[in-house]
Every structure is written in C-alpha cells, then in structure tokens.
Amino acid sequence: MVWVRKDLLGLEELSREEIELILSTAESFKEVSTRDIKKVPALRGKTVVNLFYEPSTRTRVSFEVAAKRLSADVINIATETSSVKKGETLIDTGKNIQALKADIIVMRHNYSGAAVMLAKHLEISVVNAGDGWHEHPTQALLDIFTLKEKLGKIAGAHVSIVGDIAHSRVARSNVWGLTKLGAKVTVCAPQILIPLAIQDLGVKVTSDIGEALADADAVNVLRMQFERDSSEAFPQQIEYFKNFGLTRERLEKAKKNIIIMHPGPINRGIEMSSEIADGPQSVILEQVTNGIAVRMAALFLVAQAREKLGVGSTKR
Amino acid sequence: MKERAKVLDKESLKRAITRISHEILEKNKGAEKLCLVGIRNRGVYLAQRLVESIKLIENKEVNVGALDITLYRDDLTLVSAQPIVHKTEINFDITATNLVLVDDVLYTGRTIRAALDALIDFGRPKIIQLAVLIDRGHRELPIRPDFVGKNIPTAQQESVEVRLEEVDGKDEVVIMEK
Numbered sequence: 202m203v204w205v206r207k208d209l210l211g212l213e214e215l216s217r218e219e220i221e222l223i224l225s226t227a228e229s230f231k232e233v234s235t236r237d238i239k240k241v242p243a244l245r246g247k248t249v250v251n252l253f254y255e256p257s258t259r260t261r262v263s264f265e266v267a268a269k270r271l272s273a274d275v276i277n278i279a280t281e282t283s284s285v286k287k288g289e290t291l292i293d294t295g296k297n298i299q300a301l302k303a304d305i306i307v308m309r310h311n312y313s314g315a316a317v318m319l320a321k322h323l324e325i326s327v328v329n330a331g332d333g334w335h336e337h338p339t340q341a342l343l344d345i346f347t348l349k350e351k352l353g354k355i356a357g358a359h360v361s362i363v364g365d366i367a368h369s370r371v372a373r374s375n376v377w378g379l380t381k382l383g384a385k386v387t388v389c390a391p392q393i394l395i396p397l398a399i400q401d402l403g404v405k406v407t408s409d410i411g412e413a414l415a416d417a418d419a420v421n422v423l424r425m426q427f428e429r430d431s432s433e434a435f436p437q438q439i440e441y442f443k444n445f446g447l448t449r450e451r452l453e454k455a456k457k458n459i460i461i462m463h464p465g466p467i468n469r470g471i472e473m474s475s476e477i478a479d480g481p482q483s484v485i486l487e488q489v490t491n492g493i494a495v496r497m498a499a500l501f502l503v504a505q506a507r508e509k510l511g512v513g514s515t516k517r
Numbered sequence: 518m519k520e521r522a523k524v525l526d527k528e529s530l531k532r533a534i535t536r537i538s539h540e541i542l543e544k545n546k547g548a549e550k551l552c553l554v555g556i557r558n559r560g561v562y563l564a565q566r567l568v569e570s571i572k573l574i575e576n577k578e579v580n581v582g583a584l585d586i587t588l589y590r591d592d593l594t595l596v597s598a599q600p601i602v603h604k605t606e607i608n609f610d611i612t613a614t615n616l617v618l619v620d621d622v623l624y625t626g627r628t629i630r631a632a633l634d635a636l637i638d639f640g641r642p643k644i645i646q647l648a649v650l651i652d653r654g655h656r657e658l659p660i661r662p663d664f665v666g667k668n669i670p671t672a673q674q675e676s677v678e679v680r681l682e683e684v685d686g687k688d689e690v691v692i693m694e695k
Contacts, residue, residue, distance in 0.1 A: 202599060203599040204599060222599075225601075226601075226602050228604065229585065229602040229603050229604045229605075230602065232604055232605055232606070233588075236638065236639065237639075237640075238638045238639075240638070241588040241589065241635075241638075242588065242589055242634070243587075243588040243589075271588075498602075501588075501602070505599075505600065
C-alpha cells in the first residue's frame with residue numbers, strides 16, 4: 202500500500218487500505234506523545250498553516266500539537282482578523298500561503314466542498330479540518346482509531362451515531378469510514394434531522410433511541426448545535442434530552458460494555474447526562490489523545506506524498 | 518537479485534551471537550548496568566537473542582527495547598515507496614545505562630546516525646555501544662561498530678540479506694547480486 206495523495210479531503214474518496222494505512226501509522230505515532238521529549242524530527246523545516254474560517258479550538262489545537270510534535274513550524278490564521286475580512290477570495294488566500302512556501306494548509310471552512318476546491322488550485326497539501334456539512338475526515342479517523350483500540354477490530358462491529366445527522370460532517374465521514382471497514386452503522390435522530398437518502402449509504406435509520414442502542418457495541422453522540430439553527434422545526438434542548446439524551450436508564454437496556462463517544466464539546470444534560478459523560482464507558486478524553494496521533498499520521502503521509510511526487514521541493 | 522553466496526548458516530549465526538554476548542559482558546564488566554536496544558526490524562530479534570544468551574551466561578535479566586527510526590531518517594523517500602512507521606518500545610529508563618544498540622547490517626552508517634538521534638530523545642545513557650551481525654563496509658559517516666558478528670567486504674551493487682527465524686522462517690545470511 203503506497204500513499205500517493207498530496208491532500209486528505211474526506212473518507213469518501215479513500216479506499217479501505219488507505220484508511221487502514223492512516224490508522225496503523227497513527228498507532229505508531231501514539232507512542233511519541235508518551236515520551237518525556239514529545240517530538241520527532243519527521244517534518245523538520247516544513248511549515249503547516251492552520252487556516253480557520255470557523256471558530257474552532259479543539260481541532261485547531263489538536264492539529265497544532267500534532268504538527269509541533271513532528272517538528273513542523275505552525276502558523277495560525279483566524280480569518281476574523283485577516284485579509285479575508287477585506288474581501289480576499291479563498292483561492293487568493295491559498296495562493297498567497299503557497300507563495301510563502303508553506304507545505305501544508307489545514308483548513309476549516311463553513312462551505313461544503315471548500316477543501317476540495319482549494320486543493321485543486323494549489324500545489325501544496327490541503328488537509329480538510331471540516332467543511333460545511335460535508336466531511337471532517339480526521340475526526341472520523343480518530344473515532345474509528347479509538348473504536349479499534351477498544352474493540353480490537355472494526356469489521357462486524359455495530360456503531361450507532363446519534364444526533365443532528367443532517368448537519369453533521371462528523372456523521373458523514375464516520376459513515377464512509379465505518380462502512381468501508383465493514384462495520385454495521387445505525388443513525389438515529391429526530392425525523393427532521395435525518396437527511397434524505399442517507400440509507401443509500403448503507404446505514405440503518407431510526408428515530409427511536411432505544412432501537413439505536415439495543416445491540417450497539419458503541420454509540421457516537423454528536424453535538425447538538427443549537428447555536429446554529431433557530432428555526433422552529435429544530436427541537437428544543439429539554440425536548441431533545443428527553444427523547445434522545447443518553448441516560449443511565451437508557452444504557453441499562455444496552456450492551457453492558459457499550460462504548461460512549463462524543464467529538465466534543467459536550468452539552469451536559471442535553472446530549473448525555475454528566476453521569477454518563479464521566480462514567481467508565483466514556484472514551485471521550487481518549488478520543489482527544491488519539492486525535493493527536495491520527496493528525497500526526499495524516500500530516501506525515503501527505504508530506505511524504507509531496508516529496509514522492511516532487512511537489513514543492515527544490516532537491517532531488 | 519540472485520543469491521551469490523551464503524556467508525552464515527544457522528549454526529555459525531548462533532555461534533556469532535554467543536561470542537558477541539561474551540564480548541559485551543567482557544567490555545561492560547558484567548550485566549549490571551547493561552541494556553540492549555534493537556533497531557527495527559531484524560535488530561530487535563537479534564537483541565532479544567543476545568539478551569537470552571547473556572542470561573545463560575550470567576543468569577541476569579537484561580532490559581531490551583525496540584527502536585523504530587523511520588521518523589529520524591534523512592533519506593526516507595529514497596529508501597522505499599511507502600515508509601511504514603512502526604512502534605518504538607523502550608519501557609525502561611536508559612539514562613546512566615550502558616546501552617548496546619543492535620542492528621543486523623552496518624552499511625553507510627545513516628541508520629545508526631538516525632538511531633543515535635532517536636535514543637538521545639529518550640534519555641542520556643552513560644555509554645552507547647554498537648553491535649551488528651554483519652559489517653559490509655562502505656561507510657558514509659564516521660561511525661564504527663564495537664561488536665561485529667562477521668566482516669564481509671562487499672561491492673556496492675551487492676546487498677546483504679540477514680534472514681531470521683522470527684521473520685523469514687530460517688536463520689542465514691546471504692549475499693545477493695544483480
């Protein structure tokens with residue numbers, strides 16, 4: 202298996218073998234964060250630019266930590282304080298970053314497809330850190346990595362994704378990744394938040410949380426983004442917790458060792474009770490730790506591919 | 518590539534391991550502060566065999582670790598199409614130890630240069646020594662081994678393959694040529 206992509210844009214376009222290569226590379230990178238000196242020189246002299254068009258703390262920090270543990274130089278651009286405010290287009294911004302001889306752009310954008318478009322226009326690598334409702338590949342990869350650590354393997358596992366499926370790039374990337382690796386996936390949400398034709402991706406669809414939990418090995422609870430949607434059809438917080446929130450009562454009917462995941466930040470008392478979030482089955486903080494290893498692997502692989510393709514290097 | 522000559526068989530490989538373990542003990546005056554770290558992939562198995570051999574001689578358990586140097590190489594894309602990053606497993610403190618680095622073949626010395634960089638990130642050994650099964654010459658860096666199984670002068674277009682039971686199903690060392 203040879204990684205030849207200069208970009209990581211989504212899991213839809215990746216083969217099962219490519220996903221497995223990222224996961225096995227991440228397994229080796231995890232050890233680096235346990236050392237006294239948490240740094241290896243793999244990306245020494247490379248520049249990684251974090252370009253964030255949406256506010257994000259955990260994903261940006263995770264990418265920054267990952268890049269720094271690989272010895273890359275990191276520059277953070279928050280668009281609220283940049284020339285984007287003055288009307289510069291995305292492609293112009295990208296080309297300017299390329300002219301600075303940076304090597305990798307890590308981008309978060311509110312428009313679906315933004316990362317794909319940027320990657321097409323640039324020679325430098327683009328890693329998608331979430332684009333609109335489309336994909337958030339590294340989040341899904343770290344979810345799958347964590348699951349694999351806990352379950353041993355993904356093939357045959359039953360994973361339920363609960364929450365706002367319609368507006369969730371995390372859900373979409375998880376569905377692509379999990380189904381490619383042979384997992385059984387159920388998505389569960391209020392009717393209004395289930396996108397049309399989602400069942401065509403090979404998942405089971407339900408609006409009954411009991412059914413979603415019944416024989417699941419793991420449940421991935423998405424964040425309800427109440428701040429984004431104020432339309433009347435969007436459920437109220439109390440109503441959502443009553444009908445979909447993870448509680449001890451609901452989990453008593455599920456498998457005893459069910460794994461609880463959440464991409465964070467958690468809305469305690471809305472998506473799940475505090476008791477569950479802090480309970481023994483929760484792997485929420487392990488997901489954060491694993492995110493660094495997965496992002497190190499992603500940055501390492503795209504940087505290697507660029508050297509192989511001879512892009513952006515004056516040597517060799 | 519085809520086989521030109523077999524330079525070590527199962528028995529002679531075993532004798533080389535036994536001799537090196539005696540030499541390590543002699544030079545370090547016993548197994549007291551000793552630890553061994555093998556370079557992935559085959560260096561790890563050689564290190565484990567040396568530790569077993571040392572145990573037979575001195576009846577002492579010596580720590581053994583595994584080092585992956587992929588992330589420290591300066592020639593990654595020249596080495597293979599897809600460098601695979603493996604795990605480094607050193608579950609003991611290497612500071613103040615007499616550390617013996619173990620690899621199968623010593624050639625340009627670039628692997629050892631990378632391994633030294635990696636080791637320094639884990640601690641500060643009192644001394645680092647180098648044990649290799651085969652020294653085939655053609656050094657590109659000022660690096661020399663302390664313990665050698667066999668010196669084999671080679672041409673640069675040849676290659677030396679160390680095959681070990683644990684990975685390849687049999688113990689032997691052969692010279693391959695184009």
